[in-house]
Amino acid sequence: MTVSRKKDFIPGIFNYCDRWCERCEYTRLCRLAADLEKAERRRRRKGKDPADDSIDGAMEEVGRSFEVVARALRKRARKEGWDLDAIDTAAIDAHESDLRRRCEQHPLALEARQWCREGMKLVKDLQPLLRSEGEDLQRRGDFMDVQDEADRFEALAQAMEVVAFDSTLVAAKMRRAIDGLLESADETDFMHEIGLEDANGSAAVILRCLKRDRPALVRIYEHDERLEEQALGLLARLDRMEKGLAEVLPGALTFVWPPKAEE
Numbered sequence: 503m504t505v506s507r508k509k510d511f512i513p514g515i516f517n518y519c520d521r522w523c524e525r526c527e528y529t530r531l532c533r534l535a536a537d538l539e540k541a542e543r544r545r546r547r548k549g550k551d552p553a554d555d556s557i558d559g560a561m562e563e564v565g566r567s568f569e570v571v572a573r574a575l576r577k578r579a580r581k582e583g584w585d586l587d588a589i590d591t592a593a594i595d596a597h598e599s600d601l602r603r604r605c606e607q608h609p610l611a612l613e614a615r616q617w618c619r620e621g622m623k624l625v626k627d628l629q630p631l632l633r634s635e636g637e638d639l640q641r642r643g644d645f646m647d648v649q650d651e652a653d654r655f656e657a658l659a660q661a662m663e664v665v666a667f668d669s670t671l672v673a674a675k676m677r678r679a680i681d682g683l684l685e686s687a688d689e690t691d692f693m694h695e696i697g698l699e700d701a702n703g704s705a706a707v708i709l710r711c712l713k714r715d716r717p718a719l720v721r722i723y724e725h726d727e728r729l730e731e732q733a734l735g736l737l738a739r740l741d742r743m744e745k746g747l748a749e750v751l752p753g754a755l756t757f758v759w760p761p762k763a764e765e
């Protein structure tokens with residue numbers, strides 16, 4: 503991966519992306535991708551696995567990022583004269599847990615959690631079928647033309663990959679979208695705007711995912727009648743989530759991503 507100079511990055515492009523960096527066409531313009539590459543190089547220098555995704559590796563990166571944020575916050579507090587010790591953490595905790603409870607019970611959050619469970623189950627059921635079809639194709643490919651079948655097989659494998667990736671992503675982003683929606687409803691003015699913007703951005707990611715999930719699920723539905731019912735169930739959930747988001751967060755429909763380079 504070749505990363506651009508700092509001035510070429512699009513500010514905040516990573517905020518409302520799907521984090522599927524391997525497939526992203528904006529890697530060159532993304533500060534987060536550059537940071538991840540830097541972290542990889544750091545691990546390599548230390549003689550660690552460059553692609554380390556272990557808990558230790560992740561925690562090391564999280565710790566580093568957290569320290570950067572904490573330093574920036576302390577600096578800002580000094581500049582603005584804020585007393586960070588005077589913050590009522592008990593009231594904040596109570597508000598957070600009430601918000602968490604309401605978020606978990608929201609119909610769209612429930613829908614997304616079921617979507618995640620059923621999506622993972624579909625992938626689990628599809629995997630052995632794909633494996634045996636792949637083996638069969640390989641066997642027959644030695645003495646007959648199986649190109650068309652191989653193309654269909656590849657498309658099906660791609661569809662499975664998309665559903666697998668989006669099963670968890672949609673659930674996580676829905677949580678954030680609903681959290682922002684509820685939080686913004688509790689706030690006024692500036693904080694209301696920030697919460698709503700974040701909710702719309704998160705919902706926009708979900709809508710982009712669902713757009714690619716629809717053809718992926720249709721492909722799985724058409725491929726094997728044993729999976730028809732599961733794929734149909736997920737398509738129905740997809741419809742409900744799309745309609746529900748358009749209703750509660752209409753700003754998601756016009757949310758612009760990637761942001762303009764000059765912003």
Ligand code: SF4
Nearest residue numbers: 519522523526529532
């Ligand atoms: S914008 Fe692209 S490269 Fe950057 S974090 Fe998101 S998916 Fe990865």
